[in-house]
Amino acid sequence: MIPMSLAEIAAATGGKLSETADPEAIVTGGIEYDSRKAGPGGLFLALPGEKVDGHDFAAVARDRGAVAVIAGREVNVPAIYVEDGLAAVAALAREVVRRSEATVIGVTGSNGKTSTKDLIGQLCARLGPTVSTEANFNNELGHPYTVCRVEPDTEYLVLELAARGLGHITELCEIAPPQIGVVLNVGISHLDGFGDIETTARAKSELPRFLDSTGHAILNADDERVAAMASRTEAGVLYFGLGDGADITAEDLDPGDGRHLFTLRTPDGTAPVRMRLWGRHHVYNALAAAGAAWVLGASPERIAEGLSEAGRQSERRMDVFTLPDGTTVIDDSYNANPASMGAAIAALGQVPTAGRRIAVLGLMADLEELSEDCHRRAGAQAAEAGVDELIAVGDGTEPMVDGAEEVAEAVHVPDQTAAVERLRQRLRPGDTVLVKGSRYRTWDIADFLRAKEDNRQ
Structure with missing residues (x-):
């Protein structure tokens, strides 16, 4: 995490320091909600649960080197007392982003979010220090948890944005405002939360709508609901896809043995890609990732090299x-x-x-x-x-x-x-x-x- 004193963290979260907490103590590590992962220089977020209560493990986290505990009730270690632990970590994440110069990249869609986020993360890591969402830890806890991993030298923050209803993506964007927003597709999923596919589309459109005129919306030209989001954003628009109208596309597509080969075409030229990931759907994910990397200034050759070397990073996915x-x-x-x-x-x-x-x-x-x-x-x-x-x-x-x-x-x-x-x-x-x-x-x-x-x- 970007180093902050306990006093600064208390101010950011609206919390109150315990009598045993040193206001000048500096937090340099990340924030953990599992006491077994707590380490020197970090914070422990004590959350009540159905089976266990994190407050009962505050001393364990302290013994493992945590500087303090963010807590909702009294604990016998240095603490920052808050009314709502999740709201506090979201507020802390907002402060981390405010102090950071990292470019924030948000990725959403009905499917392919995690794989595309992983591809973008791998491409960004070739350009500079990068933090990205682990697996698909993209909810109200995982999102700020990821943001709080940002360090002073982090140049790119890649975030997977998920939602089960309207307004959720906007809430995540408010924590870490993206400069680049990638929308992959709109499909049938989580109808218990959205109700119908048109509501799903409105929810996904919250990402490009959040971007301002200095941002970039990277949209799937082959998905009519995604392509229509161009009219709902102030940002510059870059299209990816396999059909007409795409700025980032794949030519001479060869399925190979299921790991596709193609020529990547960008506004700056072309370069060959030989994917390690299985399945045609990963071609779309690769093109979306290429769009993000191109906006960041990577050459076609560098993007193609990164896509050809990128591997699977999340479990149980192809x-x-x-x-x-x-x-x-x-x-x-x-x-x-x-x-x-x-x-x-x-x-x-x-x-x-x-x-x-x-x-x-x-x-x-x-x-x-x-x-x-x-x-x-x-x-x-x-x-x-x-x-x-x-x-x-x-x-x-x-x-x-x-x-x-x-x-x-x-x-x-x-x-x-x-x-x-x-x-x-x-x-x-x-x-x-x-x-x-x-x-x-x-x-x-x-x-x-x-x-x-x-x-x-």
């Missing part, structure tokens, strides 16, 4: 590995919505395999009244991709089997245990297996296969 018997596993089990499900199934159809293509698919959550149609469509996509066997896992996935009329083997199983048993009995050397579903719903299956892992690609 993680492709090989088992000892030659079976290929595509672990994309972190989460799922209709767009990401379709992209993963398409990738399964592209990966070369000596055996069968098997899709093990769990529920796509939060689709409300569209659930049945979306799951039936996923089954049809499996058939279109040439999948040989579909295993639909858990309640709500039965329509996948109905949609997969042309798949040779399409079955529904009640739970992950049954899916694992079916794989144990039927998996053959050389098969390729995709595991995908909304959070937690296929993790046991992926972990069963991961336990057999031999060589990560």
